[in-house]
Amino acid sequence: xxxxxxxxxxxxxxxxxxxxxxxxxxxxxxxxxxxxxxxxxxxxxxxxxxxxxxxxxx
Numbered sequence: 001x002x003x004x005x006x007x008x009x010x011x012x013x014x015x016x017x018x019x020x021x022x023x024x025x026x027x028x029x030x031x032x033x034x035x036x037x038x039x040x041x042x043x044x045x046x047x048x049x050x051x052x053x054x055x056x057x058x
Contacts, residue, residue, distance in 0.1 A: 016041035023048050 001044045023045065024030075024037035038042040049056040 020044040
């Protein structure tokens with residue numbers, strides 16, 4: 001069971017990074033910012049969701 005949990009955690013980290021990089025690139029068109037936001041991954045995704053009109057609450 002422990003191996004499945006670590007695999008799920010890795011998949012979540014990868015998905016968060018991909019979403020963060022896509023958002024960052026679409027807004028900034030900067031590789032440097034995309035890398036930084038990819039490292040921060042889910043923190044940046046949550047920040048984006050809560051600070052944009054229509055983000056989290058529709």
